[in-house]
Amino acid sequence: MPVTNALDFSSASAAEGALKKVKQWMVRAGQPVVATEFIDKPRRSNSITYREATLTLASGQLITLRVISTGDIYQAVLNKSVVPIKNHDDMAKAVAELASAAEKNQAAFQKSLARVKVALPPGMSTPKPKMAEALQQRVAELDGQIAERKATVADLQQQLGAMTDSTGGASSAPELGEWERDVLRALGKKGYLEDGQVSSKDARDVLVGLGYVDRYVEGMPEDQRDNVLTDKGREALAMLDSVPAPAMPAGPEPMSWLGFKLVNQAYVDQVGPMEVPSRFQIGADVFLGLGQDGDKMDIAAKVIGASFRAAKVHYTLAVPTEVVGDQQMYAVLHDVDSVSVATAEDLLDSTKQQLLVDSLEAFKEPQPEWPAMSLAVAYVDARDVVGTDPAMLDSSANAEAVAVLRMALDVMETNYPINIEAGNFDQAALQKRNADAYRRAIAMLDSAPVAISDSGLAQLVAIAAVSAAETSEIADQEALAELLALGMVEAESGLYLITGKGINALDDAGYDSMGEPYATSDD
Numbered sequence: 001m002p003v004t005n006a007l008d009f010s011s012a013s014a015a016e017g018a019l020k021k022v023k024q025w026m027v028r029a030g031q032p033v034v035a036t037e038f039i040d041k042p043r044r045s046n047s048i049t050y051r052e053a054t055l056t057l058a059s060g061q062l063i064t065l066r067v068i069s070t071g072d073i074y075q076a077v078l079n080k081s082v083v084p085i086k087n088h089d090d091m092a093k094a095v096a097e098l099a100s101a102a103e104k105n106q107a108a109f110q111k112s113l114a115r116v117k118v119a120l121p122p123g124m125s126t127p128k129p130k131m132a133e134a135l136q137q138r139v140a141e142l143d144g145q146i147a148e149r150k151a152t153v154a155d156l157q158q159q160l161g162a163m164t165d166s167t168g169g170a171s172s173a174p175e176l177g178e179w180e181r182d183v184l185r186a187l188g189k190k191g192y193l194e195d196g197q198v199s200s201k202d203a204r205d206v207l208v209g210l211g212y213v214d215r216y217v218e219g220m221p222e223d224q225r226d227n228v229l230t231d232k233g234r235e236a237l238a239m240l241d242s243v244p245a246p247a248m249p250a251g252p253e254p255m256s257w258l259g260f261k262l263v264n265q266a267y268v269d270q271v272g273p274m275e276v277p278s279r280f281q282i283g284a285d286v287f288l289g290l291g292q293d294g295d296k297m298d299i300a301a302k303v304i305g306a307s308f309r310a311a312k313v314h315y316t317l318a319v320p321t322e323v324v325g326d327q328q329m330y331a332v333l334h335d336v337d338s339v340s341v342a343t344a345e346d347l348l349d350s351t352k353q354q355l356l357v358d359s360l361e362a363f364k365e366p367q368p369e370w371p372a373m374s375l376a377v378a379y380v381d382a383r384d385v386v387g388t389d390p391a392m393l394d395s396s397a398n399a400e401a402v403a404v405l406r407m408a409l410d411v412m413e414t415n416y417p418i419n420i421e422a423g424n425f426d427q428a429a430l431q432k433r434n435a436d437a438y439r440r441a442i443a444m445l446d447s448a449p450v451a452i453s454d455s456g457l458a459q460l461v462a463i464a465a466v467s468a469a470e471t472s473e474i475a476d477q478e479a480l481a482e483l484l485a486l487g488m489v490e491a492e493s494g495l496y497l498i499t500g501k502g503i504n505a506l507d508d509a510g511y512d513s514m515g516e517p518y519a520t521s522d523d
Contacts, residue, residue, distance in 0.1 A: 007071040007091050009051055012040045018071070019053060024468035024495065025092055029099030032058040032493040050074045058493070061102050061109055078102060079109065179203035184212060187229040188237045188277055195226045212236055237277060238308030260319075260331035260364060268318045268330055271304045278306055278313045279338065286341045288317060288333070291356030298347060301333070313338040317363075333363035373437035375444055375481055376474040380491050382408035382438055401484035402445050409438040444478065448485035456482040457509055460489070460502055464515030468495040 007021060008014040015038040023033045035056040042049050048068065055063040064077040073094050076083045083101050087093035176184065179200040184207060187193055198204045204227060207213040212233030217225045229237075272283020280286055280303050287298040305316030314337055318330035339355040346352045373381065379401060385408040412435035419428035452460070459479035463469045474480050474496065483489040488502030498506070503513050510518050 007067075009038070009053065009067040009071055010069055012038055015040070015051075015053060019055075021467070022053075022055065022065075022091070022095055024466060025095040026055065026057070026099055027468045027493055027495055028497060029096050031099040031102050034058050048074055057102060059102065059106055059109070061105065063098055063102065078105060176206075177203065180206050183207060184229075184233065184237050185277070187213065187227065187233065191229050192220070192224040193227045194223060198227060207233065210236075260333065260360075262321065262329045262331055263318065264324075264327040264329055266327075268302055268304060272302075276306045278308075280306075280315065280341060280343075282306065284343075286315075286317070286343060287347060288319070288336065289340055289342065289354045289356040290360065291358055296356060298342075301341075302330070303341075304332075307335075315341055317341075332365070333360065334365055336363055373434070374471070374474075375441050375477040375484075376471040376496070378434075378437040378441045379405065379480075379484065380471055380494050381434065382441070383491050384494075385411050385434075400487065401490075402442055405438045405442050405445070409435055409442070412438065441481070444481035445485040448482040450486075452486060452488070452505055453479070453482060455479045456486075456488075457505070459483060460498065460506060461511055461515040463489060463496055464498055464502075464506060464511065464513060467514070468497050470495060 007018040009018055019036045019038060023036060026033045033055050037054045037056075039052045039054075042051055043066075044050075050066040050068050053065045053067060055065070057063065062077075062079055065073055066075040066077070068074050071091065072089045073085060073091065074088070076085055076094070076098055078098065078101055083098060085094050085097045087097065180203040182199055183193075183203045186197070186199065187207075195201075204213060208215060210232075212230055214228045214230055215226065217228045219225075220228060272281070274282035276282060282303055282305070284303045286301055286303055288301050290297045290299055299319055301317040301319045303315050304318045307314050307316075314335050317333040317336050319333060320328055321331050322329050337355070340357050342352070342354045346354060382405050386404055412431045416428050416431045416435065419431065449456075455476055456479045459474070459476045460483055462473075462475065463483075466473060471494070480489070480496075483502065486501070486505075488499055488505055489496050490499050491497070498513070506513065506515070512518060
């Protein structure tokens with residue numbers, strides 16, 4: 001009796017799910033699919049109405065399925081030739097027939113490609129202009145996205161400012177006129193001004209209205225109580241005069257020194273000199289005290305940024321390292337506490353104590369944090385890493401899962417220090433994350449039981465039910481570790497498939513290869 005087809009090609013949304021199932025069957029049959037397309041517009045031939053679904057195989061061949069409303073295959077076309085199929089009403093078997101036909105036709109298909117001469121369109125001798133145009137369009141799109149993000153950030157900052165103002169604090173540099181700034185800075189020097197010392201009474205009144213200045217403060221000496229700077233005023237003054245370090249140069253990652261990004265002399269020269277309300281000005285030459293194992297080292301540096309938080313000053317410093325060509329290179333140290341910074345005169349003054357730092361690690365630019373990888377994702381990723389190297393791919397063809405993970409781990413551990421040395425810190429951070437994930441995966445496989453458990457069998461049945469499971473469909477990572485360690489599943493083209501050993505385990509447990517329990521016979 002013919003099998004009733006469960007696949008639905010009656011609409012584009014229904015066809016999406018049907019093609020996912022077909023794609024899984026093709027992978028299982030040894031013909032991975034790299035792209036699918038469904039044409040929803042009905043066609044008619046020989047009094048039969050059908051729709052077309054196209055599968056692009058990894059081998060480059062095309063399969064076109066002409067399906068009717070019931071989901072049955074009316075006709076199949078491999079490349080440009082109609083392929084006779086026996087199982088029109090059983091999609092799984094029909095797909096297996098087509099996969100077999102594609103495999104048999106592969107050699108002829110490759111020969112036909114070798115004979116084809118590709119003619120360039122008139123007037124075109126190179127694809128580079130098209131590539132440049134595409135890249136320019138992409139740059140324009142990214143610029144647009146950046147502008148949108150900046151607008152969003154500005155809007156959020158404005159909202160945050162309104163919220164903070166309502167609680168009596170300043171959230172961003174205040175919008176003040178020049179006279180208001182002069183009065184605020186004058187107040188910042190002593191914390192108070194007598195009425196006769198105020199350069200502009202109108203500007204002073206604006207500051208009073210903003211809550212930055214209090215008038216006639218009780219309890220203060222008579223010559224200090226006319227105009228007193230408030231805590232809110234001090235915060236506004238600090239934010240008004242903060243000078244962030246300039247943005248790091250765009251483009252390829254710069255070189256590195258001890259893991260710090262390097263910038264050149266031109267980058268440092270653009271930031272000074274500039275006055276800020278702190279001991280050291282932007283562009284000032286200073287020293288950072290480093291103490292290790294009882295020894296002290298004074299590291300020369302230049303101030304290129306300042307920020308004020310919780311009544312403390314933190315500097316961004318540029319430390320000269322090496323000369324490349326005719327350019328002095330500098331390592332950028334972020335968020336250095338002012339108590340560790342000194343002048344040359346300070347170093348000669350025994351009465352001034354400089355707080356030493358024991359490491360420069362804390363001053364590196366924060367690195368992006370990558371989300372942790374599950375075992376399912378880590379193993380697929382490891383397979384992809386191994387697959388990029390023909391030598392490793394050959395040696396891993398029949399390797400166990402742990403061996404594949406160890407090969408991928410070796411790649412990460414080899415490349416990580418190379419990228420650190422070259423200054424490719426984002427890439428190095430990603431490789432470190434991957435290496436950690438591979439180590440966790442290896443540990444899970446090493447600790448897996450030697451026989452399949454109930455949870456392992458349940459996961460095996462779940463994978464069989466979908467023929468080929470995506471990483472997001474793996475519900476139990478511990479069970480997956482068990483199945484990989486026992487060789488009952490394997491990953492291919494990003495999907496988890498059941499091996500012959502896994503099919504035998506299903507059979508022993510009373511399930512067929514599709515995860516369905518065998519029917520019990522009535523005696």
